[in-house]
Every structure is written in C-alpha cells, then in structure tokens.
Amino acid sequence: MIATARLYLRKPFAGTLASPMLLFGVAVILFWIVVTLFADHIAPYEPFEMVARRLQPPSWQHWFGTDALGRDVLSRTLHGARHSLPIALVVVIFSVVLGSAAGAIAGYRDGLVGSAIMRLVDVTLSFPPMLLAMAVAASLGPGLGNAALAMIAVWWPVYARLMRAQVLEVREREHVEAAIAGGAGNARILLKHILPLCWTPILISATMDLGQVILLAASLSFIGLGATPPTPEWGSMISDGAAFFYNWWIAFGPGLAIVSVVLGFNFIGDGVRDYFDPRSR
C-alpha cells in the first residue's frame, strides 16, 4: 500500500514535497517575503526612532533589545528585509541575464568572441569574490545601489560559465542538427532550440546563490561599502553591533535573519535540484 502510494505520489512533485527541508526553506522564505511586504505593520516600533533607553538587553518590550542609539533591534531587523531581499533578487536576476547571454554567445560561437568572453570570465572568477566586490564597490562609492552593481560585476561570470557548458552540450544534440537541416538561422536555433534546454542548472544555481548574495551584501555593508547609516541593512547592523561586543543582542537579530534567509534559499535550492535531477534523489 505504502509502496504504491509512494509510486503514485512520486510523479510530479512527490519527491520534493516529501522533503521537510524544502518545506522548511519555503516557509522561511515566505515568512521573509511577508515581512518585506508588510514590515510597517509587523514591526512593533519605527526602525529609525529612538524608542527606548540605549543598549537594553532583550525583554518583553524589545524582544531583540535596543541598540547603541536606543532603537528597537527587532523592528530594524524586520525592516532590514526590505533592503536585503530585493538587493539579492536584483543582483541574481541581472547576473543571470547578463551571464547567460554572455555564456550562450560564448558557447554557440566558440571562436574569437567566445574566447574573449571566457577569458574575461576566467579573470573575474580568479579573484576572491569578496575582494573584487570590495574593490568595485570602493571605487563606485558606498550605497546599496553601487554595492549591487559591484556584486553583479562579480557574479555574472558564474552563470556565463554554467550557460556556456550547457550550450556546448545541447548544441550537439540531434534536434539542433535537424533544425539546421530545416534551414533555421542562428538566432532561432540558439533561442528556440538550444536555450530552452539549458535553464535547469542555472535555475538551481541561482536559487542557491540568492543566499550567498545576501551574505555578500551584508559583508559589504559590514565593512561600510554597502548600506549607509541609518539604513537598517543587516550587514551594517551587525557592524554596529560589533562595536558593542558585550551587548551581543545588537548583532544577534540581523545575524539570525541572515542565517535563516541563507539557509532557506539553500534548502529551496536543494529541493529544486532534486526535482530537476532525479539522480541526486
């Protein structure tokens, strides 16, 4: 009975739905999306106002305590989602678009253009991402927008390399040859006959990367290259907390937020991968 039920369930979503990790990930991310949308209503206090005495430990009035200026850490953490989540989304989407386009061209036209693109990718990837992002962000000046640009500059080569590998493999398939034999031109072959078969690894990687980008954004803010005060960005909040080491709660709220978001995206990424790649089940 159980065996048949499993077999039956297995078809479209069973394997993924059954995974508690994916469910947990989705729940966490849904929670943060709701927070992003309704932070004004959910947060108990204004994020910028000094609502209590400074450096209060967690209490019933202030679950995560108050920071060095007497602001409510919980309210600031919840508002912080409004900066961290969109920035991660923007960075990953732009990186995917840019990287996939470059990778697709490099894979399809593996002549001079392709080599040029891939060498640029190699050079970019040979730097530690944090270092390169720091350099770019520093040259652009602080601010979340510039930090996003810096992160896109660091992140697109990942997708370019992935996409190139996919295109190189898919373009050798017989249906592509059949399309060429049918008289289709380059653009049509690439866009309709190759790219639609290339998205799976990109999608998996992008889901996982959302967490990594949030981490990178927080790191940039932590060293002062991302959000500027008084923006309640998680990284800069942790940075604030670092100055008051014994008042651990200042960094704890945003730290917990980062950990949960990164974990959530990673769990979803795992789930997505399991769904698309039956071998990893």
Place this chain on the structure above:
Amino acid sequence: MMQFSSPASHPPLLRVRDLRVGFRKHGQVLEAVRGIDLDIARGEVLGIVGESGSGKSIGMLAALGLAPPNAVVSGSVQYLGEELLTKPRREMRRIRGAKIAMIFQDPLSSLNPTMRVGDQIIEALRLHQPQMNARQATQRALELLELVSIPQPDRRLRQFPHEFSGGMRQRVMIAMAVANGPDLLIADEPTTALDVTVQSQIMRMLRELQAKLGLGLVLITHDLGVLAGHANRVAVVYSGQVVEQADVFDLFQNPRHPYTRGLIASIPKLTESGGRLYSIAGSPPALGRFPPGCAFHPRCERAGDICQQLAPPKTTIGGSGHVSACHFANALPEWDSAEARVKE
C-alpha cells in the same frame, strides 16, 4: 543511345561530382569521403549503403553544407544545375528544409523536447513560407499529420515529443521534412532506431509519399536488405568511395564487386535455418589509414598484386549505368542470385 524511360533518364536533381570531405587533425587532412560521384533524379530512390564510418552520411551532410566546421569539403554538388558548395550560408538556409529536406536517424532526439509538436511543424512551415498566417500554418500542420497517418492530429499537435512513440516521432519528422514541398529528401538511416515492425511501416510510408509527391529520395542505410525492397538504384560505399553503383535489380542479380557480394551474402535468409551467417573478414580501415591501391584489398578474397598497388578504375558493366570499381569486375566468377553466392 536510347534508354528506357527509367527515372534515371530525367535530368538530375542533384549531381555530385568528386565530392571529398576531409577532417583537419594535427596539421594534416584525413579524408573520410574520397571522391564520390552520384546522380539523383526526380522521382527516383537512390540507396546509399555502407558500413558505419564509410563516409555515406558525412558525404550527404557536406553536400548540404552541414559538415562540421573542421571539415574540408571539395568537389561539386549541383542542385538543378546550381552549385551548392560555394553558395553563401544565407542562401543555403533557404534551400535546406525547403527544396532539400533531411530526415535523421534517431527520431527520439530529432525533435525539440521543449516545443509542442504542432509548434515545431508550424515553425518549419513559416520559416520558408513567411507569408503564411498562424491559422493557415496550423491548418497545414494538421494536413501534414494526416498525410503521415497520425491519428487524432488536432490533439497530437498540442502534445510534446515525449508523448509520442518512436515511430510516431519519425512520422512527425517526415511530415516536417515534406512540409515545404521539397524536391529532394535525404533520409539518413530513417528506421535504424525503430522497432522492426515499425521500420517497415515507416519505409512503406516514405515510399508512398515519395511516389505521391514525386520526390527524389536518398536512402542512406547500412542495411542492403532495406534497399532491395525500396530503392531504384543503389550505390555501395566503402572507405569513402563508391565501389559499385547499379540499378537495384542488376545489383542483386549480378554484383560486380567483391564487397557488394559480401554484403549481399551477409543478408540473413529466411529459407536457410541453422549454419553461420556470412560475414566479411576483417574490419573497415580507420579514417586516414586507407590501404594503398584498392581500399578493400586486405579483406578481399579475390585480391591480387595489382589491388595492392593500383586504385581500381571504374568499369562499366552492361548498358544500364552499372559501374564497378574493381580490377576484376568482369573477371569475377558468375553469381548465383538465388543462393546469394558464387556459382560453383
């Protein structure tokens, strides 16, 4: 001299002369196709038979400008008198799929898995007939599926390739190939990947369509048995060269090349039970390692000294375009076609 009004007497659709295809490797060019001459007339079925790696597929691909980028192609391929090998890519694209269509070996992988079957047929149609609107194209796609006897075509149009069986997919490929009313169809092992029962259905359907639409059909295969029932003329390819070419009847009645004889003898016979199947000794030479003289001589029972030194000339046999590239074409022992072996 007068000839029968056989299809071969029409002016050729495709005229291949001294086609050579080589691959650059480590600074030298390894030839896979070494001077092939072929003529295909309208309404004619030409079978090209040869072992894997004999160059039969790559030759036809190269003729359509579909050889891989590292291939070196020379010679002449004329379609209705127009040279194809020197045509710009853009113009070749207009010929491929419209005037000359191709069917590939594996129908399972020849369709785009991410597109509905109907959309793929419609794409093939509108690529070459851009004036067609969406409704006309859909209507035509329906007709095409009916033409290749796919039941419930309106439902099938909306399905994806994975919902089709192998035979059904090959029917779709054939429908797409004839979508734009080509003159010439090149089928590269069209039934090799299919079940035996489905093979004969597909072959029969291909032949019916070919006759109905008056197409020239090039059947590339390694199975001489398939050609016996379906081709008008057969070219036997070995090591990138046509070793014998004849009317299908002549070829089986009176094969004049030891390789052809070996191939015919290797076809399993229903009337014989038990005993070992005949096979030609040795294996075909690797690319770039063709023996001097006649490429077949190391495997040939008949080979003499001359075969090791001199490439055999093309010997004409009889008056119906039967040509054999063997030094002993006329000296070979008589052939017993009923027994598929040399008369004793």
